[in-house]
Amino acid sequence: MALLVIPSTVIWSYGVAAVVLAAWLVAISLRGDWQKAQGFDKLLLFGTLFYAAPVAAFGTEHFTLTNAIASIIPAWIPWHYFWVYLVGACFIAGGLSLVTGIQARLAASLFALTFFLFVILMEAPASAHQLRNRFALTIVLREISFSGGALALAARLTEEQHRRGGHILATIARYFIAIPVLFYSFEQFMHGDHVPAVPLEPLTPTYIYGHAIWTYLAAVAYAVTGALLFVGKKTRAAATWLGLTVLFVELVVYVPIGVVERASLDNGLNYVFDTLMYCGAVLLLADAMPRSRQNSQSIS
Template identity: 25%
Template structure:
């Protein structure tokens, strides 16, 4: 369990270090994502970049990690409230906006799970698992930007898309219902990580300087990291309610 937690926190933290660096490399673009009514767009862009990097390092070295994870969760909650919800209100039919919002919800859930605090971990588990189910449903629409994309060179891609969607949903339901210990979460983590490698590595080799490819790869790696963190949660989460203490 400890090894799974270490893998998960490294995946999550490294992804956010990359996101933080991108706030400096692509500062002008990142600034456009901030709501127009908030002043000093570039300042907040750099501020978020620094916050991501420092929080990720804190998580890796386990120094002030509780504080960093709570602050990360609060920051992601602010993204959801200030950016994603207004965007969804204005563009309710845009599936990509829904995807990014849901990804930030599950990233917030992962941050809470990494706090090590029982109540926050419980909330974090559900904030991670419920969005995963909604994201998995997009596999049935063959949306090419969803979590754990199926590589285009797979035979019968649409069939695999259905299979991946079903497996993710079943695993997420197992997480929510606390069935079979951490096995569903571990299965989900391995699936997401494997598909992320198969999909993103060839694209990054073809264009290693593509910021868009790096963002997509790190989003999927961070989500896989969250699944590893779920798999490492204490056994109390996987006991039937009548047995939990």
């Protein structure tokens, strides 16, 4: 019945995300990651999945919505359809690489570069022409956060003999997450009626229990954790609590939206997976931050 009611564009994206989920479950089972992780480190294991499944689903859209995606590529860039298909295939392959661990550092580095190029080539120029549109800046900062999450994973996977370079990458990733978080905190305080986590244009639906309280709750958590990340204090704890905040918002706000809008790509799947991927980026940052000296099993 789902195949009959839900459009094929949505089904394909959910299907590819499900494949990534299955690959992640097999990989962590074979490696014994869940048994090895202690305390909140078990939560951090989900960072890779939360990042990889959405990015693979978005890669699928490059094949199901080729014309629409090609239309947003700047006119001066040649071979629009070639880039749409190439990026789509790379997103799917890269998502599988992250969860299986096969060439994961290379995939993470390329994801970080890709999203940064999206900002430079498309999002930032578009935002510059819409200076009064706060949502344009929100999207720019979201893409920077996606780049930061992948950069954090690449830093964590850097070999021991190159730890200094890994530390530099992790520091850049921290700022790529912290600065958007502080801006998002301000936006959520100012516009509590809009959806939380990544404060985009839609209003929080009235059927969401608690309604605007979740946006203000996220704003407070963002202000505290974002400030700690920005100044470099208790960074692992701050990123972990930030990730928990986004995950909580995902469950209480975006999952209900996804259920109601299950047949919609724009209003359903994309909003659910955007926020899930943002959560994944934050958890990847947390996993790349140094552990507390007092207690390696504590997040503080």
